[in-house]
Amino acid sequence: MKIRILYILFVLLVSCSKERVIPDVRQCNLELSLTVPYQYTNDIQSFEGVVVYVKNSRKDYVFTAMSNAEGKVVFSNIEPGFYVVNIGSEIVGVNDIFVLNGNKSIELFSSLTVNVDLEVNVIQVEGAGFVIKEFYYSGCLTPAGNNYTDDQFIEIYNNSADTLYADSLLIVEHESYGYEPNYWSYMASDSIVVKMIWAFPQSVGLLPVAPGAGIIIARDAFDHKSDPNGNPLSSVDLANAGFEFWSDKNVDSDIDYRSPNMVAKLWTFKGNDVSFHTRGGSAMAIVKIPGNVDEFVSQNLVVKEGAISANQYFCKIPNKWVIDAVEVTWNDKLYKRFHNSLDAGSVFVEAGSLSGFSIRRKVRRIINGRVVYEDTNNSNYDFEHDVVPTPGIYLQ
Amino acid sequence: MRVQNYILNIKAFAIIGCIVLLAMVSPLRAQRLYDSLPYVNYELVEAIKYPMLTFNNPASIHSISVGNITEISTIYKNVQGEYKPLFEPANSNDIAFSTKSINKFKHITLSGEFAFNRSLKKQINFTNISNSYSGTPYLFIDTVGGDNFDTEQYHLKAIAAYEMSEKIYIGCGVIYNAALGAQTRDPRSQTNMVNLTVNAGVIYKPVQKLKIGAGLNFFYKNEDIDIKTIEQNTSYFLFGYTGLGTYTKHSAETFYRLYEQKKPGGNFQIEYGNHLFNIDYSQFVENVFDGRKEGEAVWSAMKHDSEFRNRTIGCDYVFTLQANESIHSLKASAVISESVGAEVLQNLNKLNEGYNIYQWQTISIEDKYFRKCKSALVSYEIVKLNNTLHKYMCKSFVRYEQSEENYYLPNQKLMHENIYTDIEASRYFVFEHSGVNVQLNIGYMYNISNEINLSYNTFLIQKIVEPDFEYFSSNYYRFGADITFDFSINERGRYYWGVQSRGVFSSVNYNSNRLLLTFLLGVLF
Incomplete structure (x- = not known):
């Protein structure tokens, strides 16, 4: 009888330890596509090196990545949440500096591809105003x-x-x-x-x-x-x-x-x-x-x-x-x-x-x-x- | 610092040495808020004689053999030393008043307790909640260390068991705990905690050798925390901790947080002859709500911050053998607890275009945290009786525990696996109108393995995660001593008063140790 009870106890313990509650963890991909107004497409032919910041609004961290020449930036396996995309970068032309600015709020709860329309300011190399x-x-x-x-x-x-x-x-x-x-x-x-x-x-x-x-x-x-x-x-x-x-x-x-x-x-x-x-x-x-x-x-x-x-x-x-x-x-x-x-x-x-x-x-x-x-x-x-x-x- | 530790060590050994010896430190006893006079030690003897008393079935109190007994105690407790979990105080002083009573009538057994505890805790770091080690990762912390925390705790317990027939016993109980606490430095938190347990149970005894018991219980906890900054126009960074060094940050003069937990559970027992098998199951959901008061009323809308889910299953086997005046008890227990923490993502949306009324609306609930704890215990205890009192007692146990915490995205992990062994002995010397109980114990914890894998190196990881990991995965030894005197006041030996001293010393090395001292004065009649 003692052995039987001990055996039941053991079986219960083993079966319990096998049962593992795995949390349902979701992860998302975010692909950003940078675009500029049509009138600048000839001046800005490559987005290479444009720095993109993606900040989790709820938590205290920022992802950073650089765009490729086509203006694509991909962030993989990030947690769902509220993000703010921020772009502030300069592309130096022959006579001008093209300042690219973008700011976009994103609710990321599944993998997304998002267009970010950039503002372009043309400034003189020597500063202005x-x-x-x-x-x-x-x-x-x-x-x-x-x-x-x-x-x-x-x-x-x-x-x-x-x-x-x-x-x-x-x-x-x-x-x-x-x-x-x-x-x-x-x-x-x-x-x-x-x-x-x-x-x-x-x-x-x-x-x-x-x-x-x-x-x-x-x-x-x-x-x-x-x-x-x-x-x-x-x-x-x-x-x-x-x-x-x-x-x-x-x-x-x-x-x-x-x-x-x-x-x-x-x-x-x-x-x-x-x-x-x-x-x-x-x-x-x-x-x-x-x-x-x-x-x-x-x-x-x-x-x-x-x-x-x-x-x-x-x-x-x-x-x-x-x-x-x-x-x-x-x-x-x-x-x-x-x-x-x-x-x-x-x-x-x-x-x-x-x-x-x-x-x-x-x-x-x-x-x-x-x-x-x-x-x-x-x-x-x-x-x-x-x-x-x-x-x-x-x-x- | 070294000199202070050296003095502390000398004090510790001197006090413990003078007190002739020893005590407790079974983890179960260590967690008891209100100590009991052990000089008549009816609880100890009763629990070994009738092991069903140690489980959560209120009908089991019908088996208590002592009747109509009341105990009133005052207790002073001091804890000091740096070998501690991070959120525990470096020094605390407790003064408590406790009374409990058991009364047996023809078919009814009643048990009641009341206790009040005043606690002054010094040098608490960062935390703003009353119990930072309840299991939840969703703590609320600031960056200010060395806080003082004053608390008052109230405890009420009532259990009744009724013998319906020779075969059926029923029982019910209620436990109410309330605590008020306040910090004395900015940002200062005021905590108001209430928890209530109600339970009911039945025991069926079809034949003399067989008992079948079952019980249900429901636990409710509500803790609200109100954080204020007295200094004008000053705000502090406050962190909604989300586990393993991750957090959400708030900068505010005031903040409000509510923890609400609902926990149903049940238990089942079979006792056949000398064998008792018990299984316990419970699960709970604890929700955390934030009310921010940053400037404007719209921020006062309650925000659902997180959800913590847990389920725990435990089973016990007890073999009890009574031979002549000796009782032998062999016990094996195992507990598995699994918890999932979810972060609630909400947006503050305007409810109605015409009015400035905003409300947080849930967008998603994301599982981010997982914790699994396993523990197993094997113990052996022998008690030699002298009539109804114990003459001597010896107990040893080995406890294995493993805790694994995971945070997902970024993936992080903490794990530690420990084994703790302890041996405890006591001797009760009986004189004509008095008695002396001497008790000693020694324990050792050994860390079998541990793992820490963190993605970042933030302020909270350096200040909280790493120190606590080091504490929970360190080897240490523990030594305790306890002595109790009791005297009979009247000739019939019906009234007693008693004095108890207790010292427990824990140390990982000479630079890091902790000392617990307890003094108790009580009367039993």
Whole structure:
């Protein structure tokens, strides 16, 4: 009897151990086919070497591969999920550089072949136009551990070989903070919607900017490192900033420093001071609106459906008037606001809010002592992040 | 560091040496939350006499021979040392109050327990959930180590058995556990855990030598975790761990996560003469839901993060021989547990164009994780009785265990295979109105084989996977000692009070060890 029971026990154990629950693991292949608009097919005859990034939106990893000459890229045996394809690459022609940008969200739950239509920007080898050279929004901490964000700034830069004039430029901030889908995404292919428009004051007249020079626009234009009102832990001296943002909402609500004040053409949520989102909610752009700006703004106000307050009016601006844009995001969860033709990528300070770091454009080359910054309209590729702010410094 | 370890070793040996000796460390006992006074040791004797008591059939308590007994205890427990799983505290202090009672009436047997435990845990690394080693890979962690975690645990248990006839016994029971915990550093988690078990069973005794038992049980667990950052305008990286170093990353000031598990199970016993065979089966599904509070209300919509499925089958054979005043017990057990973890892929979609109402909608559920655990145990125990109390006891066992974890895409694997052997002995000295129980044990774990195969070398792999792998696949020895005094308070020997001290020392080498000390003061009447 004992032996029989032991035998039954043994048989049961063996039979159990044979029964193995195998999880149903699926894997997919993703084939990407890169295409460019018809007018560039003669100029761009080979896609060889174009780098393609495929990022898993849920997890923290990126696949990278290079395209073959026909523009085919294959990723094999990858897990199902949500992916973002990002392409930012340059093909150097005889006289021009063809900047290829692409950004596409893919839901991959079976093997797919996907066409990725690339935007093509033709740029001169020597650089062109104004760009956002640096944006410092994260702020920092004081020795007492308090938040300090008065040292925020944005810097624009003449990336061309010619003297350009900045007096008609506008600095704008997109309406969306980027932590939820862009309400205005239905019009993103031809317009952006902004909540702040800042113009250079008419009083300064013409504002020439030499090649390789820039303009710093500070939140508060003073030396934050050494001034008693500043923060010794700030790394930023903005005493020489060309301009500052300033609020006249209340008397003495915002100290008016020596630099000329920018003029608000639209400020939907006007506060006692201008502040940018310290975690990366402020997507910024340089815009040039032909004609009378005030008139344009008043004629292009838009409002969200169901909005009940007059201060919820924003301004719609055509993409064709955007000179440069940078898609700053909270983190790697991407809710794009700018169309791929403006910025096919995104960038953020990974160290987070109050880290004291900024995002800064990478140097492409130096021509006769003049810095030419990357400008492929893809901030993934164009910008460095988590760098110590260097306002007014171009050669590192 | 070396000096501290040296002092710790000296302390450990001194305390254990002074305490005359030894204890426990059967893994089953080590997992018990609330210790019991062993000085009358009715539980130990009863469990060997009637092995069906050790299985999950509530009708079995009818066979308890002692009746109308109540025990009240207060317990202090301290654990310290670095030889530990990563998520365990380096130092913890527990103070507990426990009471339990067994009452026998004509046809009814009742058993009840209540316990409260206050625990102060120090130097906990990364984890934000109350039990990081429940088996699920879906942990929730941050990058901050050295946390303090304060918990309060409540335990209630009630079992009733009824003798319907001389041949049929039925029983039912309910166990309720609740725990509240809070961390004291940003990002600080507050955990609120409740679990409830209800079970029912029947035993049929057609003839004197044969008993057939069956039981059903249902376990429900609900643990919610609310993570807050007190410091303003500061956020931390939080990781939804998905196993073997993989994760999803969140940057947030606050976060909410819910674990919900439903686990039905059943058991079946046949006892014929000295032979008892038991089989246990259970399966569960544990769902994890996330509620993110990053800025706007739309993020508060609950997101289904993952699903963890498990099934476990176990069987036991017990041979018991009672001869004169000795009881011999030979036991063989085996357990196989298989688990599959699935990640739920959802999209945040707008429900209605007219309103800003969003909801997570499931696109796919993908199996990504598989774990298989096998264990087998063979033990032999002998108890020499002195009337109803034990005079001496000796127990030895060998346990084999194998655990294999796989993550798919990228394919990764962890495996370790261990064998643990232990021997334990106790002697109970009886005096006119008092007794002294001395117990010793020594155990050794040997790692037979292990395998680690990881695709990446991320922060989480360096900080979590590799240290835990090293712990679970290391050889170590364990030494324990236990002494208990009990005194009869009244002349009839009906009331006792007792004091117990216990020390258990585990070490892998002189630089890595762990010491458990327990002090218990109780009364039994």
